[in-house]
């Protein structure tokens with residue numbers, strides 16, 4: 001079904017239910033929470049009740065700042081709501097389509113219907129729904145939400161326009177990746193609506209210690225086959241998934257680099273790989289060999305019970321670097 005038809009269909013669904021629950025992926029980032037806030041405002045402006053489910057206990061600094069700005073928004077944790085209310089409500093999932101990644105994956109089955117707005121590749125545990133808009137060509141969930149507003153000619157207040165712009169800015173690495181004319185068009189509308197660019201820049205400010213940690217990983221990058229940047233973290237440091245992703249993003253910014261792979265420990269017994277590609281090599285396909293997933297540009301993998309060295313060897317075999 002094309003995007004516009006799906007937009008109309010989803011609008012009808014919102015009108016059908018008195019209450020809408022909105023939920024993003026675990027480990028909220030600015031796109032997940034920004035797009036959730038956008039949908040929250042949309043639903044409220046239709047005269048419906050809306051709640052954003054946030055079960056995460058800790059947030060990265062930007063998300064924390066966004067939540068602090070969204071003062072009048074009704075946030076809840078999933079356990080506070082009775083399943084009988086879920087059974088009379090609509091579920092709106094943003095920035096993921098996979099059940100296992102949700103803030104709470106158990107509650108999906110309580111809802112009669114689920115809507116999905118996402119830009120990630122589908123996977124094995126993609127939620128089955130007739131109301132899903134999974135657009136791999138979109139930069140971010142926030143871009144889709146912006147188009148949703150624009151399609152119905154709905155106004156976006158400046159604060160919400162800033163939230164959505166932050167989501168787009170994060171996911172495109174400041175309009176340098178996965179950015180199409182539609183992405184710029186969405187940003188144009190958000191700025192026209194009063195999005196505050198300096199507020200967005202403030203949300204995206206980095207933590208100096210984390211920055212230094214990432215730079216250390218970058219310092220030891222190997223160049224394979226002239227186009228592959230291959231980096232790995234220290235054995236003694238646990239990285240956040242997003243940190244590996246940010247390093248992989250950065251490595252693509254250099255001359256001649258077409259793909260990047262970053263390996264690092266995500267916990268004591270899990271090693272993660274984050275991969276990026278300018279598009280000529282499908283990193284999703286490459287990491288699927290090691291049990292991961294993703295798309296052509298953006299992929300990740302989690303491997304349990306192996307050391308960084310072992311994962312490095314496996315990945316280098318897949319890349320044809322060693323026998």
Ligand SMILES: [Mn+2]
Nearest residue numbers: 031095140141
């Ligand atoms: Mn996103």
